[in-house]
Amino acid sequence: MKAIVLISGGLDSILAAKIIKDQGIGIIPLNFRVPFSHVNPHSYNGMGLVEFTKNTLGEELRVADVNKDFIEMLLNPRYGFGTHMNPCIDCKILMLLKSKELMQEFCAKFIVTGEVLGQRPMSQHKQALSRIEADAGLKGLLLRPLSAKNLIPTIPEAEGWVDRDKLFNISGRSRRMQIDLAKRFGISGYPNASGGCLLTDRQFSVRLKDLIRHEELSLRNIELLKIGRHFRIGENTKFIVGRNEKENKYLEERAAAGDYLFLTEENAAGPVCLGVGDFSEEQIMLSGRIACRYYDLREDAVKISCRHVPDKKGLSLSVNPLGEGDLAGLRL
Ligand code: SF4
Known part of the structure; x- marks a missing residue:
């Protein structure tokens, strides 16, 4: 049996x-x-x-x-x-x-x-x-x-x-x-909480609803929801900011053709960021300014490189940080 x-x-x-x-x-x-x-x-x-x-x-x-x-x-x-x-x-x-x-x-x-x-x-x-x-x-x-x-x-x-x-x-x-x-x-070493499902998490659910609303529900986008800070830039554009070294590495490695990869240039310490979707020039600049918020700023502005994957060369953006009010309106 x-x-x-x-x-x-x-x-x-x-x-x-x-x-x-x-x-x-x-x-x-x-x-x-x-x-x-x-x-x-x-x-x-x-x-x-x-x-x-x-x-x-x-x-x-x-x-x-x-x-x-x-x-x-x-x-x-x-x-x-x-x-x-x-x-x-x-x-x-x-x-x-x-x-x-x-x-x-x-x-x-x-x-x-x-x-x-x-x-x-x-x-x-x-x-x-x-x-x-x-x-x-x-x-x-x-x-x-x-x-x-x-x-x-x-x-x-x-x-x-x-x-x-x-x-x-x-x-x-x-x-x-x-x-x-x-x-x-004699069973030990089991997890204390019975959870483990992100669908019961409030913040994750907010991000997920946004994906569904924009008809972007795919396995890849769900995986991306699990890491970083997320911003809705436009109908078809999302921007993700790595929060630590592990996430930075993940975003850099997972950048796929068509994505925009935002990386630090010389003399700056900041996160790796990923743009997913169709970005206009204004949206690229806006994303650079969001990224700048999370830089270790020594001057008023930083240089960030933005590369449209799989292009080898990127644009060099000189950006200053976006204000908190504008940032809050885009944050998921
Ligand atoms: S949706 Fe509900 S039942 Fe399914 S894995 Fe998540 S918490 Fe468990």
């Missing part, structure tokens, strides 16, 4: 997998990569999720990509958004639909998640849990071991594949029972 276990990256799904594995069920840990996950490299005691899963569950983590479907769903989620740009119900349905497609390949009889009743206001109340199960076409085949005793018995429980007595009745937002369970199972 085998089950697919959806591994989100938080503690709950690892516990759910462990509970089922301890009942003698073969588990297939499965993680869906979405463009909005934000994993701190220091989560899991410096390990990645693949290594952490192997260490705690003794199984290989399968990673599946749903980027394209996720972006499509994000444009028009059937059940809408949570507090920010998080379409949690549709997101879960999408992942379960994809898992269902894989059941045959993995010879899995049912699917397991670490969902906890009442933990999240949008997607984990009773009605939402049964809506998700129904829309994913998994009636009776979706087992939530952490809250199973608060829910109607599933087919694996009714059929005796899984012992319901060894499942749990956790509900609500407190993490106390999960932390106790982790101790009991």
Whole structure:
């Protein structure tokens, strides 16, 4: 007997997998990569999720990509958004639909998640849990071991594949029972917060809405949203300012044909900046003045080079910093 276990990256799904594995069920840990996950490299005691899963569950983590479907769903989620740009119900349905497609390949009889009743206001109340199960076409085949005793018995429980007595009745937002369970199972090094999804972040959501409004939602633009300071310069033009050495390097390396790369010239210390879209001469100057705000200014003006990638030579701009009021109006 085998089950697919959806591994989100938080503690709950690892516990759910462990509970089922301890009942003698073969588990297939499965993680869906979405463009909005934000994993701190220091989560899991410096390990990645693949290594952490192997260490705690003794199984290989399968990673599946749903980027394209996720972006499509994000444009028009059937059940809408949570507090920010998080379409949690549709997101879960999408992942379960994809898992269902894989059941045959993995010879899995049912699917397991670490969902906890009442933990999240949008997607984990009773009605939402049964809506998700129904829309994913998994009636009776979706087992939530952490809250199973608060829910109607599933087919694996009714059929005796899984012992319901060894499942749990956790509900609500407190993490106390999960932390106790982790101790009991000897699991450590898991991330403290259950988050990791940028769609629940207010500032990221503002930037994302701007992308959608300007019909610029693409994987590349989503990746760029994760770094730097962002400015909307015009209908089709965005300007991104690196905030540190790592971001500067990233922007320089990712500059693609058609982008504008703004770099420091002699005697100046400042960020690498990237312009994406069609820039007019005025917009190039405006961008230079935005960049100048983040320079270590020794004089009133600095020289910045602006290169239209892949041109080898750039323009040399002599710019002074944009005023705070104008800057604030462009900042995302
Ligand atoms: S928080 Fe993000 S990853 Fe989690 S269910 Fe919601 S949209 Fe999906």
